Amino acid sequence: xxxxxxxxxxxxxxxxxxxxxxxxxxxxxxxxxxxxxxxxxxxxxxxxxxxxxxxxxxxxxxxxxxxxxxxxxxxxxxxxxxxxxxxxxxxxxxxxxxxxxxxxxxxxxxxxxxxxxxxxxxxxxxxxxxxxxxxxxxxxxxxxxxxxxxxxxxxxxxxxxxxxxxxxxxxxxxxxxxxxxxxxxxxxxxxxxxxxxxxxxxxxxxxxxxxxxxxxxxxxxxxxxxxxxxxxxxxxxxxxxxxxxxxxxxxxxxxxxxxxxxxxxxxxxxxxxxxxxxxxxxxxxxxxxxxxxxxxxxxxxxxxxxxxxxxxxxxxxxxxxxxxxxxxxxxxxxxxxxxxxxxxxxxxxxxxxxxxxxxxxxxxxxxxxxxxxxxxxxxxxxxxxxxxxxxxxxxxxxxxxxxxxxxxxxxxxxxxxxxxxxxxxxxxxxxxxxxxxxxxxxxxxxxxxxxxxxxxxxxxxxxxxxxxxxxxxxxxxxxxxxxx
Numbered sequence: 001x002x003x004x005x006x007x008x009x010x011x012x013x014x015x016x017x018x019x020x021x022x023x024x025x026x027x028x029x030x031x032x033x034x035x036x037x038x039x040x041x042x043x044x045x046x047x048x049x050x051x052x053x054x055x056x057x058x059x060x061x062x063x064x065x066x067x068x069x070x071x072x073x074x075x076x077x078x079x080x081x082x083x084x085x086x087x088x089x090x091x092x093x094x095x096x097x098x099x100x101x102x103x104x105x106x107x108x109x110x111x112x113x114x115x116x117x118x119x120x121x122x123x124x125x126x127x128x129x130x131x132x133x134x135x136x137x138x139x140x141x142x143x144x145x146x147x148x149x150x151x152x153x154x155x156x157x158x159x160x161x162x163x164x165x166x167x168x169x170x171x172x173x174x175x176x177x178x179x180x181x182x183x184x185x186x187x188x189x190x191x192x193x194x195x196x197x198x199x200x201x202x203x204x205x206x207x208x209x210x211x212x213x214x215x216x217x218x219x220x221x222x223x224x225x226x227x228x229x230x231x232x233x234x235x236x237x238x239x240x241x242x243x244x245x246x247x248x249x250x251x252x253x254x255x256x257x258x259x260x261x262x263x264x265x266x267x268x269x270x271x272x273x274x275x276x277x278x279x280x281x282x283x284x285x286x287x288x289x290x291x292x293x294x295x296x297x298x299x300x301x302x303x304x305x306x307x308x309x310x311x312x313x314x315x316x317x318x319x320x321x322x323x324x325x326x327x328x329x330x331x332x333x334x335x336x337x338x339x340x341x342x343x344x345x346x347x348x349x350x351x352x353x354x355x356x357x358x359x360x361x362x363x364x365x366x367x368x369x370x371x372x373x374x375x376x377x378x379x380x381x382x383x384x385x386x387x388x389x390x391x392x393x394x395x396x397x398x399x400x401x402x403x404x405x406x407x408x409x410x411x412x413x414x415x416x417x418x419x420x421x422x423x424x425x426x427x428x429x430x431x432x433x434x435x436x437x438x439x440x441x442x443x444x445x446x447x448x449x450x451x452x453x454x455x456x457x458x459x460x461x462x463x464x465x466x467x468x469x470x471x472x473x474x475x476x477x478x479x480x481x482x483x484x
Contacts, residue, residue, distance in 0.1 A: 028145060028146070028309075029145065029146060029150065029304075029305035029306075029308045029309050030146070030150075030305060031298070031301030031302060031304065031305055034297070034301075034368070037371070037372055037375045037376075039280040039281055039283075039375070039379060040280055040379075041279070041280070042279065042280070043277050043280060043382060043383060043386060044383060044386075045383070045386040045387060045390060049273055049274060049275055049276040050275070050276050051275055051276045051277075051278055051459075052275035052276075052456060052459070054461050054462060054463040055463050056275075056456040056461070057069050057174060057178045057456075059271075059272055060178070060269040061269065062181075062266055062269065064181075064263070064264055064266060065177075065178060065181050065266075068177050068181060068250070068254065069174050069177050069178065071254050071255075072173050072174065072177045072253050072254050072255070073170055073173065073174065073467065074470070075254055075255030075256070076169075076173045076253055076254065076255055077252075077255055078169050078172075078173060079166065079169050079170055079173055080255075080470065082162075082165055082166040082169040082170075083166055083469050083470060085162055085165065086159070086162040086163055086165070086166055086469070087469075088162075089155075089158050089159045089161075089162035090159045090162070092155055092158070092159075093152070093155035093156050093158065093159040094155075095155070096151040096152050096154065096155030096156075097148075097151070097152030097155060097156070099141060099143070099148040099151070099152075100143065100148055100149065100152060101140075102138055102139065102140035103138065103139045103140070104136060104137070104138050105136070105137045105138075106135075106136060106137075107133070107134070107135045107136065107137050107320075107322065108133060108134050108135075109131075109133045110130075110131070110133075111129075111130065111131045112129075112130050113127075113129045113130075114126065114127070115127045115129075133322055133323065134322065134323050135320060135321050135322025135323060135336075136320070136321055136322075137318070137319075137320045138318065138319045138320070139316065139317070139318045139319075140316070140317045140318075141314060141315070141316045141317075142314075142315040142316070142317065144312070144313070144314065144315055145309035145312045146305070146309055147306050147309035147310055147312075147314075150302045150303070150305040150306035150309060151302075151303075151306045153299075153302045154299045154300075154302035154303045154306060155299075157295045157296070157298050157299035157302065158295070158296065158299045160295045161291075161292045161293075161295035161296045161299065164288040164289070164291045164292035164295060165288070165292050166464070166467065167288035167291075167464035167465070167467070168288040168289045168292060170464045170467055171288060171457060171460065171461075171464060172457070173253060175453055175454070175456070175457040176253055177250065177253050177254070178453050179450055179453050180246055180249055180250040180253065181250065181263065182268065182269075182446060182449050182450060182453070183246050183446065183450075184243060184246045184247060184250065184263050185263075185265070185266055185267060185268050185446075186268060186442055186443070186445070186446035187239055187240075187242050187243040187246065188243060188265055189267065189268060189442045190239050190439055190442050190443075191236065191239050191240060191243070193438050193439060193442065194232060194235055194236045194239060194439070195236070197232045197435050197438070198229065198232050198233060198236075201225065201228050201229040201232055201431075202229060204225055204228075204431070205222070205225045205226060205229055208221050208222055208225050208424065209222055216420075217424065218423070218424075220424075221423070221424035224424060224425070224428050225424070225428065228428060228431065228432065231432075232435065235439075247259075247261055247262075247263065250263070268442070268445050268446060268449060269449065271448065271449060271452055274386075274389065274390075275455070275456075275459075277382055277386065277455075277459060278459070280379050280382075283375070283378045283379060283382070283459075283460065284375065286459060286460035286461055286462065287374075287378045287459075287460035288460060288464060289374055289378070290371075290374045290375055290378050290460075292374075293367070293370050293371040293373075293374040293375075294371055296367050296370070296371075297364070297367040297368055297370075297371045299367075300360070300363050300364035300366075300367040300368075301364055303360045303363065303364070304357065304360040304361055304364050306360070307353070307356045307357040307359075307360040308357055310353055310356065311346060311353045311354070311357070312345065313343055313344060313345030313346075314343070314344055314345070315341065315342070315343050316341070316342050316343075316344070317339075317340070317341050318339070318340045318341075318342070319337075319338065319339045319340070320336075320337070320338045321336065321337045321338075322336050323336075378458065378460075381454070381457075381458035382455065382458040382459060384454075384458075385451055385452075385454045385455035385458050386455065388451040388454070389448065389451040389452060389455060392444070392447055392448045392451055393448065395444060396441070396444045396445065396448060399437060399440060399441055399444055400441065402437060403434065403437040403438065403441060406430060406433045406434045406437055407434055409430045409433070410427070410430035410431055410433075410434050413426040413427045413429075413430045414427055
């Protein structure tokens with residue numbers, strides 16, 4: 001290369017690249033920090049107990065439940081879809097940040113030209129020319145106003161939010177699996193109670209029929225007790241149907257087909273003391289949905305910065321170097337080097353870029369509202385779960401006291417009936433009350449456990465950070481069409 005060519009390259013670097021590189025270090029449109037969402041210092045139902053374990057379902061002391069939750073975390077379809085969406089957002093983040101690096105493309109070409117001319121005397125002459133070329137082409141947009149950097153940061157934050165969405169899906173699935181398991185155990189407990197009640201009612205019916213044959217009871221007493229037996233029998237099919245439906249729903253949560261799951265009878269678990277809820281501000285770190293909303297808000301702020309920077313001029317540098325020759329043997333004898341810089345700035349665009357800024361700001365305001373809603377919803381869910389469990393315990397104790405009183409009333413009614421002081425109606429009424437309360441207590445106990453599960457889901461946790469994405473399956477070979 002001759003001396004004037006070297007001087008031109010040096011001038012080009014001095015005039016365009018060096019100032020551009022210095023300007024690229026500026027970020028005039030970086031988003032400003034936002035104020036924190038105000039929260040109360042403590043919950044209204046504060047508990048001084050230590051927080052629950054990260055994997056809270058283990059407090060139910062059921063190896064079967066532990067295995068079901070673990071299976072769901074690896075086989076649930078919603079979690080698989082969340083992992084797939086995360087792959088998409090991560091790939092989009094790479095695309096958004098690709099503009100920070102120069103591009104380099106290989107070029108190559110070959111031309112073959114045949115040209116014929118009429119020579120004097122009626123003859124023809126033929127000219128054949130060939131040209132071979134091989135080179136590289138490079139391009140780079142100098143990020144003067146941090147437009148590309150803002151897009152890259154927005155994409156990276158969206159990718160982080162995608163991971164938090166995976167965590168939120170995992171927490172939801174774990175809670176649903178535990179809830180379905182508890183509901184199945186409750187239905188089986190109800191079924192066992194109903195079967196025992198059927199036996200008791202048949203025993204009462206046999207005794208009344210014996211008294212009727214001995215003229216110690218009326219036909220009405222027999223008919224009433226027969227109706228009571230039929231009533232209890234009628235309550236059994238819906239319980240069995242609900243149990244089967246819950247098994248189907250649990251199988252779907254595990255990623256299995258309906259009818260392929262069977263659950264062992266384990267009974268309803270006993271709860272430990274109410275765990276400590278910590279401080280409301282802890283939710284900002286423990287709830288993946290809140291973290292996701294915060295990351296999406298920050299990503300939206302960087303999108304605003306990108307849209308604002310897009311209204312300013314852009315500087316693009318291009319360079320190309322190539323070898324050419326008429327024959328492959330002399331391909332590297334001739335070479336060409338070109339360097340160029342272009343500046344492009346909007347003048348008239350019909351308000352397109354200004355509208356893009358306004359759209360980005362509107363999206364940021366929407367994300368801000370979603371973030372505030374996520375924070376206050378999380379706080380409300382914790383307060384609701386604490387309140388429901390506290391008053392459910394009181395409700396359960398009241399029902400237990402009522403059941404004891406009803407059993408005492410039943411014993412007294414039976415005693416008076418045997419002595420001939422009353423007819424059978426007080427006995428029947430007391431018996432139905434006792435049996436209804438026995439089923440109600442199962443429902444009350446189940447709801448108490450479900451409220452504890454809701455509390456754990458509301459408190460969040462960091463155990464989901466241990467989850468690993470499923471292994472990517474190799475694509476099967478495309479089948480070839482069959483001939484004929």
